[in-house]
Amino acid sequence: MVHGFLIHTLCPVSAGSSSVCRVLYTRFFCSEPRVPLPAGLDAGTERLLQKEQMMVVARQVKSACTLSREAAGKTPPESCLPPLDEVAAVQEADCGVFRLGVGEPFQEEKTVLWLGVLSLGFSLVCEPHENLLLAEGTLRTLARHCLEHLHFLGPPGTDVLLKVDRTEVLLDRLLPHGQLLFANHRFIHSLEKEIADYMTK
Template sequence: MVRCFLIHTVCPVSVLSAGDTRVLYSRVFGPDEALLCQQHRELSSEDRRLLQKEKISVVARQVWSAISLSREASGRLLVDPAPGQEAAAVQDADSGVMRLRAGDPFTGETVVLWLGVHSLAFTLVCEPHENLLLAEGTLRNLSQHCLESLHMLGPGSEVLLKSSRIDVLLSRLLPHGQLLFLNHRFTQSLEKDVASFLLK
């Protein structure tokens, strides 16, 4: 099962200090960890929300660090993709996997898959026993749909205003945090379904 999906920045934003990242969108699947953990059970709902937000920020910072190292090691220069070249941007994106130990930041061990597309990072946090090839395919599919249908790489793109559309994509491609095995026909019908909703 997927624990959460994130979209966050990986390039400097004028408001942020160096080495910081901004979470633009996050969606957590499954039960609230704070309710399951004995030491956090006494927290108010606002404190649990802040704890969850901090856990997501920790993951985003670790992914930002991994993407920065990957880009430095490769020596490639980032080139702004032209409108309509989102699919090529996803294919050329930096990607990676890392394992987070129990307590860093989630109570159990997790696996993080990330995809760095220009100035954005798409991240899936999964249970350690998940099929990583399936998770990577789902992450690439999600990121490509987000970039193509929501025009996230274009100037003036407001990811925060498009969260309901991202929710629809997640409900179709990652229902309740479950990874789906997709055959060609099912993928086509899913893409038609998503396209018809996004045209509304």
């Protein structure tokens, strides 16, 4: 079971803001509280607290991706320019996984699988014993479709905020109710054709 999907920045969003990590999109598939909340909080305060908890995941992914790129001798992207080839960008993306303990920030232990495509991070928050190979395949497919159809990396780099409906369609087809799909090539081809048809509307 996948509990959440995040899209966030990995590179500075403006000059002199190298430590800034901006969450562009979040979708959770479970109704359970994502963090233990003190009693008596009003709805607005609760939302702000939960937003900060999502930033915890994004910041940890940014740190993990930075360390991975430094260890591999890669230079960080200095801009948010779109890739010339979305498929190649996803294939060459940095990828990693780490565990979140109880209370960091979820009530139960979770596994975070992340993909760093140039200046963007795509992350899945999963159950600790989820099939990570299947989750990675799904995450790469989601990232490829996001780059291909939604142009998340194009200037000014925040188009995702204007295309939430299309992002929702991708998740509903590729990750229905947070369930990873075991699918053969024919089913995936049919699914991708359906997505392509919708995106051209």
